[in-house]
Amino acid sequence: MAHETPVHSDDLSLGDRLNAVAAWPVRVLFGLLDTPFRALQRLLGIGRMPYIFLLPNLAFFGIFVIVPLIINFAFSVTGGDELFLSERPYVGGEQYSYLADCGSYLDPQSCREDRFWRGIYNTVVFVFFQVAFMVLFSLVTALILNREIRGRGFFRAAFFFPVLLSPVVVALIWKWILLRDGVLNAGLTSIGLDRILFFVDPTWSMFWAIFVSIWAHMGFYTLILLAGLQAIPPDLYEAAEMDGTRRERVFWRITLPLLWPNLLVVVVLALIKAVQIFDEVFVLTGGGPGTATQFIVQYIYTTGFANQVQNFGLAAAASVVLGVVLFVLTLVQLAASRRKEDG
Amino acid sequence: MADTQTVSGRGIGGMLTARRGGASWHWTDIFTYVYLTLGVCLMFGPVLWLALSSFKTPAGLQEFPPTLLPLGQIEIQVDGYEKPLPLYKVTMEDGSVRELAQVRRIGIIAQMVDPADPETSIKVPIASREPIREFRVAWENYTKPLERFNFLNYLNNSVIVTVVATIVTLLINSMAAFGLAIYEFKGRNAVMLFVIGTLMIPITIILVPAYLVVTQLNMVNTLWAVILPGAATPTGVFLLRQYMLTLPRDLIEAARMDKASEWAIYWRIVLPLSLPAIAVLAIFSVMWRWNDFLWPLVVLNRSEVYTLQIGLNAFQGELDVQWHYVLAMTVVTLIPVALVFAFLQRFITTGIASTGMK
Structure with a gap:
């Protein structure tokens, strides 16, 4: 699948220029972040820097994946039609038994939640x-x-x-x-x-x-x-x-x-x-x-x-x-x- | 990748297709070409059909059996009638052929008028008439949705979501990958195990609580609700980290000697060297975001914030589907992906083959 097109010097310079334009905002952004991170490094020492690098990713992951994973259980053991957990009464395994309430498991028609x-x-x-x-x-x-x-x-x-x-x-x-x-x-x-x-x-x-x-x-x-x-x-x-x-x-x-x-x-x-x-x-x-x-x-x-x-x-x-x-x-x-x- | 394939392919393929002294064809040779021909038709045919159909007028789309090319029935304005009427070639009882416009159809009888003489109506059996077609490309299928519907809005939202989400994903994932690849620290294995373990938690099993979190953060019906939850992808961290592990350590040690900060090592040394892996993740991220469906469907309920996919789904779910617009919009939705595929196929296939993920 390698496309071997001859590279013209004109294309190259244009490509380089495009790259430079595209890289400019990146360089400015990362350059601006340099000072605060340097300060953090002085404050915490090199040994703690990996945690700083991991922090944003783990924070997003925690908020949008791990926390939901945990409160999923809380939802499944509470009833009512409110979204906020504090307003939902605890019902234990009622939701599960409602789902599992079947006359015969081979016939969906006989189930309460068919x-x-x-x-x-x-x-x-x-x-x-x-x-x-x-x-x-x-x-x-x-x-x-x-x-x-x-x-x-x-x-x-x-x-x-x-x-x-x-x-x-x-x-x-x-x-x-x-x-x-x-x-x-x-x-x-x-x-x-x-x-x-x-x-x-x-x-x-x-x-x-x-x-x-x-x-x-x-x-x-x-x-x-x-x-x-x-x-x-x-x-x-x-x-x-x-x-x-x-x-x-x-x-x-x-x-x-x-x-x-x-x-x-x-x-x-x-x-x-x-x-x-x-x-x-x-x-x-x-x-x-x-x-x-x-x-x-x-x-x-x-x-x-x-x-x-x-x-x-x-x-x-x-x-x-x-x-x-x-x-x-x-x-x-x-x-x-x-x-x-x-x- | 291309080279290794040809080399190993020649070994296997050469063996499989070898014919000793012009021996007869093996059944697999014929099977191969039949399979490939059918396969190509089956894979490309439907997409081509969609693209061809998207250039037809509504009248052209209604024809059954459908025509291959965008042929539209000619419609003409007749005095005394508000809407333009479709033109037919009618074989009369006496054998003469006339061009008539159809006013309405009742059962098997069509009521026609001669455009030159709109006063008298002529009744003919429908079997004796044949539509007069012309080749006409209905560009308005593409231009009208831009003005009339929120289509431009959807397109705009999709572009914003794709671009912003990809930037956020690349930034935080490359930072995490850097942390996991370069440092020895307490809990590194635990974090790595955590990343791999959560690789397989799909949005489908946390739909309700993730919606709660987004509601609590006041993000429902904003594009942030689509952008942020998927930003920290374990796939991305994993892919980038594996690549960064292959970078020479001496470079980093040398930079530390020169008093470079850790942040500078990250963005001046490791990031530029990891560009191939970052490119793969960027392509993946663009594809994920552009094609995302279930989660936006849950958190976007107002038409102003719809992405293309959600807008398209709402549009095709209407009671009276305007297929000429739906088809054209589908083609537009398909174009960025087609471009990515045409130019970056090699990156994508290498990425999938090396990670086993998409």
Whole structure:
């Protein structure tokens, strides 16, 4: 991908000038900060300077991540519809038992908070198919992009670019195709089939939710697997070729075992992402038809923010449940990457 | 990166595509090219279709089956009618062909008038008429939203959020990374563990309490509510720190000998040397902020403070969606990302491949 354009002396001087212009405010800002920091250093000594450097980051992190993480529990054990904790009565595990109140766990209809369970069921279905096909397609694409093909840079870019698109853009691109009068239905009618109202049919909606999210994120996992494939020493393949080993055998005996640690990381990363599915599908289907593509994060969002009556306690309890799931997955991920480093 | 890939790629690829003495093609050779062709169509097709459609007039967009190029039906002003009427080529019962304007359609019968003679109305079956099209690029899809809606406002908000958030992120993350990479101090491992441990706390699980914090700080419906909470990214600290660890220590020791302050070491020595890593983080940060959705959706409830993504979502969620504007706005939203991709793809892919994060 290296673009080797000849560098003209004119461009260089222009670039330098631009750089100088861009660097000027930076230099002024950091220069102004020099005096107070020098004073701090004299006051505290070099030994304490790392804490000063860490302070802004940790302060932001504490205020916007750690403090919320702690008060999430406080929200989940208090009731009422007030936002401020001091005005919320303590209710203990009521929110959790409300969420868990089910006639039968296999039937969301029988639950008191059926939307929560519907969200969980939809998420499980989504995660299962999305992760399975995501990993399959990423693997096939990575294997193909790893071959000696003409224009490999172009093909790699083609599979990667949707990763950078915003979820809203991704959803709108596909919504435009899948509408009742969209180009896909035009294609269907031109070969003599009936139009399909994709967003009215629950199964089709779920299919497209899975399809679109794979389309958008596949490039990311392909890239990780491609890096893994390229780390496999070429002499292994050369040796196999000397022995005249069949290609299928090379794949099962060399490629797959050596790629396994990367594959494991990809599976877990994809799981962590898939469990939190929200943006694309929310814009694409709005969770519909009915609640057919409503996932757990959308449940948290609507319960806490979008509904007429905002139920912060219930939303917080649901996010604690989600948090526990993600925590477990993260532990698995850490174990997987440790195995990768060891292997 | 490019070089190592070609080298190792030749080893593997050469083995895979080797054909002994002109032996027949392996099925994977054919599969590769079929897969790549289909793949490219599937990846680029939808985006191209969006871009093409965004230049069509509302009448052109309503056509079914849709046309590939922005062809719009010609509409003409007829005396006695307020709105311009669509023009059709109609095959009359006697076999003659006339150009008529359609007044309205009732079931399978269309009521038409001759533009030259607007008084008499002619009823024809709809099957006998065919729209007259012309090639017309609807630039107004792009220009109108700028004047009529808050679109310019959204664009402005998105740019402010992206730029300010990226600057704040780069500053505080590089400071933290410097602290963690250069010094040996008490609690360093604890902080590092903390950073790695929180790498995986997504906004989705702290939505409600983070909203409370932002409310308490009086930041709801301000752009600060979007900018500040995501500024301290563990990903950024991690990425920069790993890079700074590779810098030679002698440089720093030499600077200390010359009585440089720690702050000067940070911004005059370490920061310029870490520019490659900072560039990667800057690109990531721009992408994160430009594309951010869930959190802005929660904290921005007033149209004046909407970012592009939120504005676009509100616009496409309206009861009567004005697709010609939505499509054009989507293309505009896509452009910065396309530019970043076109020029900086190498940085992004290297960044992802080396950190496993995005």
